[in-house]
Amino acid sequence: MSEEPRPKNGDYFTIGELAREFGITTRTIRFYEDQGLLAPLREGRKRLFRRRDRARLKLILRGKRLAFTLDEIKETFDLYDDSTRGEEAQLRYYLGVLAEKRNKLLSQRQDIDETLAELERSERQCLEILEQERRQKRTA
Amino acid sequence: MSEEPRPKNGDYFTIGELAREFGITTRTIRFYEDQGLLAPLREGRKRLFRRRDRARLKLILRGKRLAFTLDEIKETFDLYDDSTRGEEAQLRYYLGVLAEKRNKLLSQRQDIDETLAELERSERQCLEILEQERRQKRTA
DNA sequence: CCGGTAATTGACGTAAGCGTAAACCCGAAT
């Protein structure tokens, strides 16, 4: 199994530890908290990040890589948060949102595949030209 | 084969046609031109978009869906533009950039797949709860 | 006790990506 990073200092991560681990600034993490995306514990004024806070941060960053806005990411969190209480209408709405999200992701994956295909074509072209130049050099 | 949209008015698209087709505003298109991403012909002051301009716009929008910045998108255009002239060093550099791009896209696709997997888990959970409620109603 | 390192809040700054008038031109239709 993979080595899950453990909080060095007792049970909690510091803001600096997380910043270093994920290659972001502490400012960024505070900003996310400010926007309601993170809610670490406090010891006086100091933030104490649990493993679940770290997990959330990970999700935030993944969301960003997929071009979700912070607001959208927050919405999915909010959705997950009260998804357990099972009001029928809520659940149906929830299912709809999930379907939308899936569709977006699927078409995004298509975008990626198309781009990858074009990329490989360029690569082949590129290699061909290099190959030609090499042959020219030999005959020269 | 697919019906490639043809310019209605002779050989060129107007800015409005493209805006409608892609669901963006004319402002956006002008902005892209301002940033050097598009370079339509002119008839006096009026912009005339060729099919290749339209193709570029398509690429821009796809890039945006994949969380590329306009600058990054522009770079790839610039790259493609002088990729045909085959200076060896240029080509090697070019290949490197392509490799980077591919890696980014691949890891992005992984992000997508992970997210899709989680999404399906939530969906199953959701359906389970609904199923339970339905059974409760019957016994009631 | 002192200096260094890491944390805090608060505030202003900034780059990207457009939105939104304002003020104009121009050709076709009423």
Added chain:
DNA sequence: ATTCGGGTTTACGCTTACGTCAATTACCGG
């Protein structure tokens, strides 16, 4: 002749997502 639906530039505004001081506070080792 005017109105209407496009097109144009210029320019200021706004939101998102942080960067960047500044001015503290707190612990830690020497």
